Amino acid sequence: MSVSIEVKGVLISVLQLKGDNAILKGDTPLLGAFPEFDSMAVVSILTALEDKYGFYVDDDEIDGQIFETVGSLTEFVKGKL
Amino acid sequence: MLGHKTTPLFIPSELGALFCMYFSPSSNSNTECIVHIPAFAEEMNKSRHMVAMQARAFTEQGYSVLVIDLWGTGDSQGDFSEATWDIWLSNVTSAVNWLQQQGYKSVNLWGLRAGALLAIDFINKNSCCIDKLICWQPVLNGEQFLMQFLRLRVAAAMMDKTTSREKTSDLKDQLLNGNSVEVAGYSLNPELVIPILSIKAKQMNLNNVNLCQVFELSDEEELEGNHITTQWIKQLTELGVNVSFDVINGHPFWVTQEISESTRLIKLCSQRIAECH
Numbered sequence: 001m002s003v004s005i006e007v008k009g010v011l012i013s014v015l016q017l018k019g020d021n022a023i024l025k026g027d028t029p030l031l032g033a034f035p036e037f038d039s040m041a042v043v044s045i046l047t048a049l050e051d052k053y054g055f056y057v058d059d060d061e062i063d064g065q066i067f068e069t070v071g072s073l074t075e076f077v078k079g080k081l
Numbered sequence: 082m083l084g085h086k087t088t089p090l091f092i093p094s095e096l097g098a099l100f101c102m103y104f105s106p107s108s109n110s111n112t113e114c115i116v117h118i119p120a121f122a123e124e125m126n127k128s129r130h131m132v133a134m135q136a137r138a139f140t141e142q143g144y145s146v147l148v149i150d151l152w153g154t155g156d157s158q159g160d161f162s163e164a165t166w167d168i169w170l171s172n173v174t175s176a177v178n179w180l181q182q183q184g185y186k187s188v189n190l191w192g193l194r195a196g197a198l199l200a201i202d203f204i205n206k207n208s209c210c211i212d213k214l215i216c217w218q219p220v221l222n223g224e225q226f227l228m229q230f231l232r233l234r235v236a237a238a239m240m241d242k243t244t245s246r247e248k249t250s251d252l253k254d255q256l257l258n259g260n261s262v263e264v265a266g267y268s269l270n271p272e273l274v275i276p277i278l279s280i281k282a283k284q285m286n287l288n289n290v291n292l293c294q295v296f297e298l299s300d301e302e303e304l305e306g307n308h309i310t311t312q313w314i315k316q317l318t319e320l321g322v323n324v325s326f327d328v329i330n331g332h333p334f335w336v337t338q339e340i341s342e343s344t345r346l347i348k349l350c351s352q353r354i355a356e357c358h
Contacts, residue, residue, distance in 0.1 A: 013300045013332050016339040031240070036338040039236035039265065040123060044336045046236075047229050051307060059235050059248040 003081070007074045010052070014044045026071035031064060042067060055080040085140035092149075094175035096168060097158030101176070104136040105145040114145040114185040115215070116176045118196035122230070122267050124335040125154065128193055131334050131342055135191075138351045142358075145185070149176050162261060162268035166199075166276035173203045177210055191215040194335055195226060198280060205285040213292045213357065215350065218335065221309050223280035228253070233265045253278075282313055293317060293324040294353050298331040298343055325353060 008024045011017065015036045017024075030037055046057050057080070066076045084107040091098035117132055119125040136146040150157040151172050153164035177188050189212050192200035197219030204211050220226040231249040238244045252262050256274045263269070287293055295314060297306045306314070306328045314326045331343035 009300060014337065016332070016337045016341060038338075039233050039240060040336070041338055042236035042239070043229060043232050044333070046232070048333075052301075054308070059232070059250070062232070062235055062239050064239050064242075 003078050004074045006052070007049070007077055008070060010045060010048045011070065011073075014041060014048060024070045026069065026074070028070045030069060030073065031067040037067070045073075049077060053077065053081060085137060087137075092147075092175060092179040094152060095171050096152055099152060099158070099172055099175060100150045100156035102133070102136070102148040103145070104133075104140050104148070106140045106143055108143075112185060113143065113187045113189065113212075114147065114180045114183075115139055115189045115191050116173065116180065117146060117148040118173060118190060118192040118200050119149070119151065119154070120194035120196050120335050121220075121226075123265065124194050125196075127337065127340065128335040130340050131347070132193065134342060134344075135347050135350060138347050139354065142351055142355050144189075144354065145180075146191075147176055147180060149173075162270055165270055165272035166202075167272070169199055169273075170203055170206065173199065174207070181210075187212045189213040189215065191217070192219065193217040195220045195277075198223060198226070198277070198282065201282050201285045201287065202280055204287055204290055208286075208289045211290055213294065213354075214287065214290045215354070216293070216295045217346070217350075218297050218333070219282065219295065219310065221282035221313050223277040225309075227274060227277050231262070231264060234262075237265070283316055287317060287322050288320060291323060292357065293322055294350075295324065295326045296346060296350055297326075297328045298333055298346060299328050300330070300332065304328040304330060327353070 011024060012022050015034060050056060066073055086105050086107060088103045090101055090103055092101055120128055132148055136148055139146050151169045153159035153161040180188050188210060190200040197216040200214060204214060228249050231252045234252060235247055235249055238247050255262050256271045259271050261268050261270055297310060306326060314324055317324045327349055329345045329349055331345055332341045334341045334343055
């Protein structure tokens with residue numbers, strides 16, 4: 001399965017997206033776009049990705065730019081692999 | 082289907098009354114009971130629905146269930162900022178004692194996330210009194226769990242550009258130096274945090290329990306448990322602990338943004354405990 005699909009899967013699961021909200025594209029905005037996207041969601045997503053891929057995200061890497069869009073988050077994950 | 086009663090009540094503890102929900106089968110013939118030890122902070126709130134569902138399902142297997150709010154959490158007495166790990170360990174003792182006073186011969190513990198870590202630490206320190214241990218998505222490494230919790234503050238700072246950047250390692254140092262740290266509205270007491278930092282389930286002795294049942298949820302198609310859990314199960318097996326491990330497809334209900342449930346988990350967990358009879 002591609003990283004892009006897996007990242008979307010994590011987002012759908014953590015944010016509990018349903019229906020049209022669950023249709024995620026690379027340019028779908030995240031931070032500020034989903035009311036569910038709070039600090040707990042950020043941490044849950046990072047933890048889920050760490051558990052899944054076995055990498056570790058350093059505090060310095062936790063940056064708003066990563067969470068701008070589905071695509072930026074996917075690129076970040078690819079860069080960690 | 083058997084009926085059941087749900088009774089809200091307070092039980093005494095060293096530092097004040099603890100709020101509990103007491104689920105019991107309508108028939109009085111049951112001699113076994115389960116204490117539920119909740120998850121930490123927001124995870125506890127998010128999982129109340131699932132915990133109540135499972136508690137009711139356990140009553141159908143003839144078990145009574147005491148769901149406790151630890152001191153300083155929920156509707157129990159005390160302030161979260163003053164809660165310590167030792168107080169919480171003594172809360173488990175209070176719950177076990179209260180159930181024994183009600184005449185239950187056998188007491189089992191059921192912990193969720195950090196509540197499972199508390200249950201494991203309790204069993205390690207109190208060698209006698211627990212029959213079975215049920216762990217839902219257990220936290221097995223206290224430090225890793227706590228650093229993830231501290232990260233909430235780093236993530237909040239990320240979203241608010243007016244606040245300065247922080248590092249979880251600095252927050253940890255503040256706690257180690259005896260200062261409390263507020264994360265996501267929860268004021269962490271160093272005496273709560275410092276013991277958690279040093280607890281690793283793999284160093285705990287569970288040989289006194291008759292059975293340890295571990296459940297994890299996974300969103301993946303291939304149902305694999307977390308690496309650390311798989312290692313722990315292997316270690317327990319080698320040490321001769323009677324252990325079962327199930328990974329079930331489902332959402333992580335203790336963190337999902339909307340309240341979610343996993344009926345598969347409840348069905349399997351109830352089935353596993355029924356198999357013990």
